[in-house]
Amino acid sequence: MAYLTLLYQPLEDMGKRVADLQQAFVGLERAYSLLDEDPDVVERPNARPLAHARGAVGFRGVWFGYQPGVSVLEDVSFELAPGSFVGIAGTTGAGKTTLVSLLTRFYDPDAGRIEIDGVDLRDYRIADLRNQFAIVLQEPVLFSTTIAENIAYGRPGAGEEDLVSAARAANAHDFIAALPDGYRTQVGQRGMLLSGGERQRISLARAFLKDAPILIMDEPTSAVDFATEEAIIDAADRLAKGRTTLLITHRQNVQLRCERILRVERGRVAEGKPAAPSGIV
Ligand SMILES: Nc1ncnc2c1ncn2[C@@H]1O[C@H](COP(=O)(O)OP(=O)(O)OP(=O)(O)O)[C@@H](O)[C@H]1O
Ligand SMILES: [Mg+2]
Numbered sequence: 001m002a003y004l005t006l007l008y009q010p011l012e013d014m015g016k017r018v019a020d021l022q023q024a025f026v027g028l029e030r031a032y033s034l035l036d037e038d039p040d041v042v043e044r045p046n047a048r049p050l051a052h053a054r055g056a057v058g059f060r061g062v063w064f065g066y067q068p069g070v071s072v073l074e075d076v077s078f079e080l081a082p083g084s085f086v087g088i089a090g091t092t093g094a095g096k097t098t099l100v101s102l103l104t105r106f107y108d109p110d111a112g113r114i115e116i117d118g119v120d121l122r123d124y125r126i127a128d129l130r131n132q133f134a135i136v137l138q139e140p141v142l143f144s145t146t147i148a149e150n151i152a153y154g155r156p157g158a159g160e161e162d163l164v165s166a167a168r169a170a171n172a173h174d175f176i177a178a179l180p181d182g183y184r185t186q187v188g189q190r191g192m193l194l195s196g197g198e199r200q201r202i203s204l205a206r207a208f209l210k211d212a213p214i215l216i217m218d219e220p221t222s223a224v225d226f227a228t229e230e231a232i233i234d235a236a237d238r239l240a241k242g243r244t245t246l247l248i249t250h251r252q253n254v255q256l257r258c259e260r261i262l263r264v265e266r267g268r269v270a271e272g273k274p275a276a277p278s279g280i281v
Contacts, residue, residue: 087258142191197228
């Protein structure tokens with residue numbers, strides 16, 4: 001009986017873990033609108049490796065639509081220098097998430113090209129390309145395991161010291177240290193035992209640990225209150241240092257932190273100004 005328990009317990013845990021992982025990826029896919037059949041991004045034979053990009057981003061005459069004849073992005077061109085911090089604004093459904101889904105190559109453009117460090121995304125190995133991005137979403141994807149493992153997911157095999165300094169940088173260390181089990185606290189099914197702001201800070205810690213050259217944040221503060229937003233934006237500012245950062249946000253106070261604003265409107269992308277103060281709109 002004891003043997004059976006010993007044998008089954010880990011298997012059960014593993015099954016649960018796999019189910020959670022699947023759940024999490026469904027969440028991620030939904031966030032990036034990938035519920036359709038596997039999109040046709042294929043790796044070229046002899047695709048080039050990419051260890052650590054400088055982080056220059058170029059969109060050149062990019063056209064894209066999910067369905068033939070219905071374009072979401074039309075002739076989009078812009079350049080981001082390595083290390084720049086750009087806000088992406090625009091009404092709901094304008095194509096902001098689509099823009100970053102193209103940059104991370106979940107889809108390929110119908111026409112035009114997207115480059116990182118002057119090389120077409122389609123010339124890179126896909127796994128290497130995806131390694132260049134740290135992604136922070138509105139609803140962070142957490143696995144039902146410990147806080148430590150959730151952060152370490154950013155860089156498997158990271159030491160405890162790195163983990164703690166990532167958590168500190170993300171304004172997460174203090175709340176984690178105050179928990180009875182600290183970093184060994186179970187976050188519950190999809191992180192449900194934590195508040196939205198706490199989950200977000202764990203996902204920022206994960207991004208710090210990953211240390212990728214390009215950072216994408218898609219509405220990281222729209223699900224949290226004002227006080228929490230401050231802590232998150234403060235950490236996000238620090239995280240953006242030395243990386244090319246694309247921050248999708250509706251919030252004007254957050255847009256004001258960005259060096260540039262790209263406004264997505266009716267398929268076009270233009271240089272813009274931060275939105276009017278929220279008291280007016
Ligand atoms: N997987 C998909 N299949 C078909 N159409 C899609 C898909 N994902 C998004 N769209 C459509 O593409 C357009 C742009 O969507 P997108 O998600 O990029 O907008 P968004 O600017 O991120 O909006 P929001 O501010 O609401 O997040 C919308 O009309 C949307 O309905
Ligand atoms: Mg979106």
